[in-house]
Amino acid sequence: MTAPVQDQMLLAPDLLARLQNLQLKANHVVDGVLTGLHKSPQHGSSIEFAEHKEYSQGDDTRHIDWKAYGRFDRFYVKKFEDETNLRGYLLIDSSGSMGYGEGDSNKLEYARVMVAALAFLMIRQQDSPALLGFNDRVLRYMPPRSASSHFQEVLHALLELTPEGETDLATPLRFLAETVHGRNLILVISDLFDTQTDIVRMLARLKARHNEVVLFHLLHPDELDFHFEHLSLFEDMEGEERLLADPEAIRKEYLKVFLGWADKLAGDCRARGIEYRRVRTDETVEGSLLSFLLSRGG
Amino acid sequence: MQFGFFHTALLGGLLLASLPILIHLINRRRARIVPFAAFRFVQLSNKKLARSIKIKQILLLLLRILLVVLAVLIVARPFTTPENAVEIAAAQNRPASRVILLDTSLSMQAMRDGRSLFELARKKSYELLQSFPTTDLAAIVPFSRAEPREPTELTFDRAALLDTLDKITPGYLSTDLSMGIERALALLRESPQELKIIYLVGDFSHGYRLESSPLPGNPDDPLLIPVDVREGKPLPNLSVEEITAEKTYVGGRPVWSIKATVANWGAEALEGVPISLVSEGNTVAGGFLDLSPRSREVKEFVHGFASAGVLDLEVRLPDDILEADNRRSLVIDTGREVRALIVSGEPSTIRLKDEAFYLASALDPAGDGRSQVHVKQVTVDQLPGMTFEEFDVVFLCHMSLLPLDAAMRIREFVYGGGGLFISTGAKLAVDDLNEGLSPLLPGRLRGSKAARVATASEESAAALHLSQLDFTHPVFRVFDEETAASLYHASFEHHFLYDPDPAKPKTILARYTNHQPALVEVAYGSGRAILYTSTVDRQWTNLPIQPGFLALMQETAHYLSGRTDNPIPQVAEVGSKYVVAAADLEENVEVLSPDGRKTELATLDGELQVPFVDRPGIWRVKGKTRSSIFAAGLDPEESDLKPMESGDFAVISGQLRPLGQGNDGGLRTEWAGTLMGLILLAFLAEALLLRWMG
Numbered sequence: 001m002t003a004p005v006q007d008q009m010l011l012a013p014d015l016l017a018r019l020q021n022l023q024l025k026a027n028h029v030v031d032g033v034l035t036g037l038h039k040s041p042q043h044g045s046s047i048e049f050a051e052h053k054e055y056s057q058g059d060d061t062r063h064i065d066w067k068a069y070g071r072f073d074r075f076y077v078k079k080f081e082d083e084t085n086l087r088g089y090l091l092i093d094s095s096g097s098m099g100y101g102e103g104d105s106n107k108l109e110y111a112r113v114m115v116a117a118l119a120f121l122m123i124r125q126q127d128s129p130a131l132l133g134f135n136d137r138v139l140r141y142m143p144p145r146s147a148s149s150h151f152q153e154v155l156h157a158l159l160e161l162t163p164e165g166e167t168d169l170a171t172p173l174r175f176l177a178e179t180v181h182g183r184n185l186i187l188v189i190s191d192l193f194d195t196q197t198d199i200v201r202m203l204a205r206l207k208a209r210h211n212e213v214v215l216f217h218l219l220h221p222d223e224l225d226f227h228f229e230h231l232s233l234f235e236d237m238e239g240e241e242r243l244l245a246d247p248e249a250i251r252k253e254y255l256k257v258f259l260g261w262a263d264k265l266a267g268d269c270r271a272r273g274i275e276y277r278r279v280r281t282d283e284t285v286e287g288s289l290l291s292f293l294l295s296r297g298g
Numbered sequence: 299m300q301f302g303f304f305h306t307a308l309l310g311g312l313l314l315a316s317l318p319i320l321i322h323l324i325n326r327r328r329a330r331i332v333p334f335a336a337f338r339f340v341q342l343s344n345k346k347l348a349r350s351i352k353i354k355q356i357l358l359l360l361l362r363i364l365l366v367v368l369a370v371l372i373v374a375r376p377f378t379t380p381e382n383a384v385e386i387a388a389a390q391n392r393p394a395s396r397v398i399l400l401d402t403s404l405s406m407q408a409m410r411d412g413r414s415l416f417e418l419a420r421k422k423s424y425e426l427l428q429s430f431p432t433t434d435l436a437a438i439v440p441f442s443r444a445e446p447r448e449p450t451e452l453t454f455d456r457a458a459l460l461d462t463l464d465k466i467t468p469g470y471l472s473t474d475l476s477m478g479i480e481r482a483l484a485l486l487r488e489s490p491q492e493l494k495i496i497y498l499v500g501d502f503s504h505g506y507r508l509e510s511s512p513l514p515g516n517p518d519d520p521l522l523i524p525v526d527v528r529e530g531k532p533l534p535n536l537s538v539e540e541i542t543a544e545k546t547y548v549g550g551r552p553v554w555s556i557k558a559t560v561a562n563w564g565a566e567a568l569e570g571v572p573i574s575l576v577s578e579g580n581t582v583a584g585g586f587l588d589l590s591p592r593s594r595e596v597k598e599f600v601h602g603f604a605s606a607g608v609l610d611l612e613v614r615l616p617d618d619i620l621e622a623d624n625r626r627s628l629v630i631d632t633g634r635e636v637r638a639l640i641v642s643g644e645p646s647t648i649r650l651k652d653e654a655f656y657l658a659s660a661l662d663p664a665g666d667g668r669s670q671v672h673v674k675q676v677t678v679d680q681l682p683g684m685t686f687e688e689f690d691v692v693f694l695c696h697m698s699l700l701p702l703d704a705a706m707r708i709r710e711f712v713y714g715g716g717g718l719f720i721s722t723g724a725k726l727a728v729d730d731l732n733e734g735l736s737p738l739l740p741g742r743l744r745g746s747k748a749a750r751v752a753t754a755s756e757e758s759a760a761a762l763h764l765s766q767l768d769f770t771h772p773v774f775r776v777f778d779e780e781t782a783a784s785l786y787h788a789s790f791e792h793h794f795l796y797d798p799d800p801a802k803p804k805t806i807l808a809r810y811t812n813h814q815p816a817l818v819e820v821a822y823g824s825g826r827a828i829l830y831t832s833t834v835d836r837q838w839t840n841l842p843i844q845p846g847f848l849a850l851m852q853e854t855a856h857y858l859s860g861r862t863d864n865p866i867p868q869v870a871e872v873g874s875k876y877v878v879a880a881a882d883l884e885e886n887v888e889v890l891s892p893d894g895r896k897t898e899l900a901t902l903d904g905e906l907q908v909p910f911v912d913r914p915g916i917w918r919v920k921g922k923t924r925s926s927i928f929a930a931g932l933d934p935e936e937s938d939l940k941p942m943e944s945g946d947f948a949v950i951s952g953q954l955r956p957l958g959q960g961n962d963g964g965l966r967t968e969w970a971g972t973l974m975g976l977i978l979l980a981f982l983a984e985a986l987l988l989r990w991m992g
Binding site: 097099100107191193195220222223230232233234235236238239241244245246249250254256257 | 325326328329330333334336337338339341342343344346351
């Protein structure tokens with residue numbers, strides 16, 4: 001898939017290059033994912049789902065399902081399949097801490113590719129991806145659409161995101177709660193370095209409203225392994241603070257605290273029926289997505 | 299227990315102990331900056347561990363510093379020596395010879411906490427003697443500069459040593475550590491015992507500051523143990539360092555300028571310190587001094603002494619911790635009373651016109667008889683029948699025709715030791731003069747010489763003046779170039795020309811600016827005469843109205859009377875000998891020291907001497923016919939009671955000597971082995987700590 005000619009004319013050369021690069025990466029990921037899925041013994045789409053609604057005044061009588069009336073002796077209205085297409089809300093964290101990591105292991109870069117691939121997959125399946133970029137506020141919101149041009153817009157929006165500000169999931173989740181209706185797939189991609197918000201509780205609320213919530217906990221290997229060696233002056237990427245510490249001396253304690261926090265988060269999510277997926281940025285994006293999709297039954 | 303090092307210079311390596319700290323600081327500066335997303339967790343972990351990590355890091359740093367320090371100490375080779383006899387006895391059972399060198403110098407008289415340093419030293423020496431094993435030989439050697447050597451020997455007899463100790467008293471001499479050590483070494487050299495120890499008991503002030511160890515540096519040098527009785531405490535002290543006297547004239551009156559140099563050896567400034575001048579037991583002047591820390595000030599007293607003769611003076615400060623140096627004595631000779639006879643050749647009932655008016659006024663300025671020169675004025679007519687023996691000096695003024703009998707008697711008087719002053723006059727014929735005074739004149743006069751007549755434009759430029767004054771001569775001694783200005787200023791219109799008699803030895807004391815003699819001295823037998831070739835009134839010169847005329851005539855009277863033969867104050871330094879002047883060389887001379895004690899005189903090399911001046915103050919030498927006095931002063935440096943620095947102690951005790959060069963008798967304990975063990979322990983602790991820190 002290539003960007004429209006009109007868009008290309010408006011884009012700066014470096015942005016255009018990045019856009020194409022992101023698109024290529026997304027294509028590559030999707031190809032990999034699809035190949036993986038074909039090889040898998042599980043087939044079919046779980047997101048194609050027909051829905052009935054009890055008749056109420058004002059509903060189009062043409063859409064009454066007579067078969068259902070015959071069976072249940074009550075009127076049900078049959079909804080069209082295109083109306084039941086999946087709306088996937090892709091929440092991408094663009095706070096300062098997401099800027100950690102070099103090259104492909106950069107967390108924001110990794111999240112961009114992941115979101116782009118997911119958006120592409122959704123559009124390909126006639127689903128409607130929505131994009132919500134955030135840090136401590138909503139930076140960018142693109143409502144769900146299934147048009148193929150929507151993918152290009154998503155890519156643009158993704159590239160506009162820069163890692164800055166503090167992480168605060170309360171704002172985007174509240175925004176989402178007030179915006180979305182019906183059943184939706186909500187995918188949150190973040191490192192979750194939010195000290196203030198009870199993330200799990202807020203996600204659980206969305207879950208309670210019949211949304212399917214998946215939390216991609218995106219972490220860099222440095223954060224998970226903490227393999228620094230020499231005396232270092234650590235700088236907070238979301239604040240002004242600095243701290244001189246000997247990594248070798250504190251590694252054990254760090255891992256204990258950090259993994260304790262991450263594992264607790266995972267446990268809480270699972271307890272509330274929220275799918276928690278820990279993603280290391282040194283893994284391939286397609287590998288992470290494939291694992292996710294396979295776990296959902298292809 | 300005393301510490302020392304064989305290679306003290308290598309202790310400079312202790313600076314290396316700063317290396318671990320420097321490395322630590324450099325590492326901190328070189329810390330990599332890491333922007334980190336999970337900063338909160340680093341902060342949390344570090345906070346939890348910060349205290350224990352810090353403690354471990356400090357421990358590690360201290361361990362590494364300790365390692366460096368230990369390594370340097372090992373290289374410097376530390377050792378200890380026992381400090382006192384008890385320790386030594388405990389450390390070594392071998393018999394020893396021990397000498398207590400007891401400081402008896404002046405500074406040991408200083409008081410500390412109500413007791414003199416010497417009392418403290420004696421107590422310490424007593425304790426040392428008591429602690430010596432009875433099998434050890436011991437001796438007590440008092441020391442100070444020029445201390446008369448009393449026989450002493452190493453003995454086992456403690457009672458005798460204690461008796462000796464009781465008899466030793468502090469003196470007024472300065473410290474001479476080298477001499478004391480020499481005496482101790484001489485004693486120990488004869489000792490058969492291998493272990494030899496010198497206990498140096500003293501105040502460790504000025505006299506102990508040596509550039510090198512007093513020990514000769516031989517392999518058999520004894521162990522030197524300093525015992526500081528002042529314990530390094532400062533002892534602020536004031537002293538009169540020097541006193542000088544100089545005769546001068548103020549307002550035509552002879553006075554003395556007494557200058558005392560006062561030193562403040564303390565570390566604090568002093569204000570309003572009272573100081574007084576005492577003469578013959580009476581306070582005659584006083585004042586106050588402000589003294590900066592460790593400084594000197596000069597106080598000048600200007601005083602005219604009413605009595606004539608040899609006087610003893612003393613400058614006094616208030617008593618302090620060392621009283622002996624708060625006063626210093628001096629002897630001055632103000633000259634004896636002189637009886638002068640003035641024979642006026644041109645008398646007048648109007649005093650101002652009398653030839654001798656200015657001379658008489660100069661010799662007795664107040665005219666009340668209180669001057670040291672008692673004047674009797676007569677005319678030529680009164681000379682027959684006069685006896686001159688009742689006078690010391692005769693002034694012949696404007697005299698030409700002198701009765702032969704009188705002239706001969708005057709000649710006899712001068713040959714017998716009297717003084718004669720001859721001045722000329724404007725109305726004298728040169729032949730009359732030569733004839734009339736021929737027995738007395740040192741040569742012949744040949745007419746008068748007038749100064750060149752001034753032209754209208756020159757006016758006074760033609761006048762003659764005095765020149766080439768012999769300031770080494772007693773009559774000019776009170777003058778210097780400045781005060782002699784009034785003499786140089788005097789102008790002369792006429793003077794007699796003088797032809798010297800080659801047979802008579804003479805001295806030209808002053809000339810005119812035309813190089814002709816103005817004052818000529820000649821000796822006659824035991825006496826002396828001075829010829830003045832101009833006038834003592836204003837006929838030929840204005841000299842008599844110059845301020846210097848008074849001093850010149852008074853000094854001349856004293857000189858001719860023979861009373862100023864030995865005017866220099868007699869001073870001796872405590873600890874030295876004093877040679878009694880040859881004039882005093884006679885039998886049955888007795889000397890009284892300042893404390894009234896009779897002292898024996900010794901005859902050495904034909905000189906009568908006080909062989910050892912042992913205390914400060916006025917010493918009186920009394921002979922059958924004549925007496926004299928002299929003042930003895932202390933060594934000013936001995937008043938410096940500033941305590942020694944630790945480095946000075948090291949020099950004295952010879953701790954800088956390399957190993958093996960001293961006879962330590964096996965008393966020194968080396969600590970290198972112990973330190974090596976400590977290093978190993980430190981390494982082990984470091985390894986454990988690193989492991990603990992992960």
